Amino acid sequence: SYVLTQPLSVSVALGQAARITCGGNEIGSKNVHWYQQKPGQAPVLVIYRDSNRPSGIPERFSGSNSGNTATLTISRAQVGDEGDYYCQVWTSSTVGLVFGGGTKLTVL
Amino acid sequence: QITLKESGPTLVKPTQTLTLTCTFSGFSLSSSGVGVGWIRQPPGKALEWLALIYWNDEKRYNPPLKSRLSITKDTPKNQVVFTMTNMDPVDTATYYCAYSQQPYEEFDFWGQGTLVTVSS
Numbered sequence: 057s058y059v060l061t062q063p064l065s066v067s068v069a070l071g072q073a074a075r076i077t078c079g080g081n082e083i084g085s086k087n088v089h090w091y092q093q094k095p096g097q098a099p100v101l102v103i104y105r106d107s108n109r110p111s112g113i114p115e116r117f118s119g120s121n122s123g124n125t126a127t128l129t130i131s132r133a134q135v136g137d138e139g140d141y142y143c144q145v146w147t148s149s150t151v152g153l154v155f156g157g158g159t160k161l162t163v164l
Numbered sequence: 165q166i167t168l169k170e171s172g173p174t175l176v177k178p179t180q181t182l183t184l185t186c187t188f189s190g191f192s193l194s195s196s197g198v199g200v201g202w203i204r205q206p207p208g209k210a211l212e213w214l215a216l217i218y219w220n221d222e223k224r225y226n227p228p229l230k231s232r233l234s235i236t237k238d239t240p241k242n243q244v245v246f247t248m249t250n251m252d253p254v255d256t257a258t259y260y261c262a263y264s265q266q267p268y269e270e271f272d273f274w275g276q277g278t279l280v281t282v283s284s
Contacts, residue, residue, distance in 0.1 A: 089269070092250035098274040153213040155211040158211070
């Protein structure tokens with residue numbers, strides 16, 4: 057199986073940059089996608105294929121992926137960015153699609 | 165505008181089979197590359213991928229659950245049907261369907277989800 061490891065929680069001061077990591081074996085060779093989920097709501101795609109933003113997602117959201125770690129960066133964090141963030145990859149035809157365990161972002 | 169909505173029972177008994185329907189609009193499952201997946205989330209826990217079906221009827225399942233899962237599509241009706249057999253209380257979760265425009269990539273849009281409780 058393939059495991060994606062995320063920190064349980066990340067805290068950031070209002071207006072500062074938040075960085076959420078997603079670790080996996082040679083994850084840099086895979087396409088990583090990121091979802092934001094607010095309480096009681098369905099996940100929303102915020103970054104796809106490592107560093108692309110869907111229409112409507114603020115430029116403050118960016119992504120990178122190299123080696124064994126992918127990173128979601130939220131610059132100038134706002135209270136409205138609070139929620140759970142999940143990374144996701146497609147691994148192989150035998151393992152399939154995998155989600156990370158999720159990271160709770162708190163903006164202080 | 166792409167929308168998806170899950171429907172089905174909110175309560176099932178242990179050992180029963182769960183059948184959920186995803187009804188969507190704004191795309192066709194006959195379009196090359198398009199897929200619809202099912203993902204679940206137990207209360208307070210992480211997302212778990214369950215199954216995917218593509219425009220060409222290719223199907224993928226989460227390996228540990230594969231023996232219990234089935235996914236089919238009804239293209240003219242714009243629906244995808246998901247079944248999970250032998251339900252157990254640990255299967256209590258919100259079940260989401262989601263749209264993917266490229267094979268083996270991201271889920272671009274998600275349904276609102278439906279909470280399924282497994283209890284006698």
